[in-house]
Amino acid sequence: MTFLAIDVGNTRLKWAQYDAPRPGAALLAHGAEFLEHIEKLAEGAWRDLPAPQAMLGCIVAGDAIKRCVQEQMELWDVAPQWVVSSSSEAGLINGYDHPARLGADRWVAMIGARHRMLAQAALHGSAPRPMVVAMVGTAVTVEAIDAGGKFLGGLILPGHGIMLRALESGTAGLHVPTGEVREFPTNTSDALTSGGTYAIAGAVERMMQHVRQHCGAEPMCVMTGGAGWKMAPSMQGTFELVDNLIFDGLLEIAARRFPASLANPDAAVIPGP
Numbered sequence: 001m002t003f004l005a006i007d008v009g010n011t012r013l014k015w016a017q018y019d020a021p022r023p024g025a026a027l028l029a030h031g032a033e034f035l036e037h038i039e040k041l042a043e044g045a046w047r048d049l050p051a052p053q054a055m056l057g058c059i060v061a062g063d064a065i066k067r068c069v070q071e072q073m074e075l076w077d078v079a080p081q082w083v084v085s086s087s088s089e090a091g092l093i094n095g096y097d098h099p100a101r102l103g104a105d106r107w108v109a110m111i112g113a114r115h116r117m118l119a120q121a122a123l124h125g126s127a128p129r130p131m132v133v134a135m136v137g138t139a140v141t142v143e144a145i146d147a148g149g150k151f152l153g154g155l156i157l158p159g160h161g162i163m164l165r166a167l168e169s170g171t172a173g174l175h176v177p178t179g180e181v182r183e184f185p186t187n188t189s190d191a192l193t194s195g196g197t198y199a200i201a202g203a204v205e206r207m208m209q210h211v212r213q214h215c216g217a218e219p220m221c222v223m224t225g226g227a228g229w230k231m232a233p234s235m236q237g238t239f240e241l242v243d244n245l246i247f248d249g250l251l252e253i254a255a256r257r258f259p260a261s262l263a264n265p266d267a268a269v270i271p272g273p
């Protein structure tokens with residue numbers, strides 16, 4: 001049962017096709033498009049894809065974008081299904097005041113991160129750990145999850161691009177090319193690039209402190225998102241850079257929504273070897 005996972009952020013749509021809706025499924029094809037170009041998916045990247053038999057996505061872009069994605073999907077006979085954050089799913093408990101108001105991308109990434117941690121703990125025969133999950137996209141989110149799988153709360157801050165644009169538009173003297181990350185920046189370009197990068201790194205370090213103190217254990221830190229790679233050289237401490245935490249989470253949720261017996265009705269009645 002081919003499965004299409006879609007993640008629509010505020011900058012880009014990321015998609016991945018798998019051979020089955022379950023963790024560990026083989027990746028058949030994947031891609032990313034800036035939102036300005038998604039109306040070309042059906043006649044472009046998706047045209048020659050084998051038709052997916054199930055789809056699950058998460059979207060934080062607006063309704064117009066959602067309609068556009070669904071139009072592109074009319075290429076296939078598959079119903080669009082979008083994850084909405086709930087009070088609990090796939091072993092994660094949502095501590096948000098209004099669970100449904102939590103960005104679906106944050107919820108799905110946390111589900112992916114939690115199962116990644118659980119798989120590693122099982123492998124090493126160690127106890128589940130609290131987590132800090134940082135997602136660096138258009139915005140940056142930094143989430144806290146305790147060892148029992150409860151989402152305690154998270155930070156939202158501007159991403160690299162928004163920070164730079166905010167400074168450019170709010171001042172007269174900050175129109176400069178992109179710089180390098182430096183400990184002691186000595187020109188405007190480097191000062192801006194370093195300021196943004198260390199603001200994000202600092203938020204992650206601070207959340208690590210909060211979780212360490214609250215949970216009384218060393219949190220596992222994972223980072224994901226389109227701009228995660230920009231952060232990696234500037235991060236302190238042990239962390240893991242994962243490029244597809246949202247797809248990992250979508251596969252976990254899909255495995256529960258599209259069980260194998262539904263995918264292949266005969267499978268349930270064929271006796272095992």
Ligand SMILES: Nc1ncnc2c1ncn2[C@@H]1O[C@H](COP(=O)(O)OP(=O)(O)O)[C@@H](O)[C@H]1O
Binds near residue numbers: 009136
């Ligand atoms: N091809 C690229 N080249 C340079 N930077 C990129 C590229 N793709 C993504 N980024 C960076 O990642 C950010 C967006 O990441 P992405 O994960 O696509 O965001 P979102 O999930 O919010 O749509 C951009 O602000 C930019 O900094």
Ligand SMILES: CC(C)(COP(=O)(O)O)[C@@H](O)C(=O)NCCC(=O)O
Binds near residue numbers: 010104105137138140
């Ligand atoms: C925080 C976000 C803007 C992040 O979006 P992204 O950077 O992935 O495009 C998104 O998760 C969102 O719109 N959240 C809803 C508000 C909330 O989570 O509280």
Ligand SMILES: [K+]
Binds near residue numbers: 007008010105
């Ligand atoms: K995102």
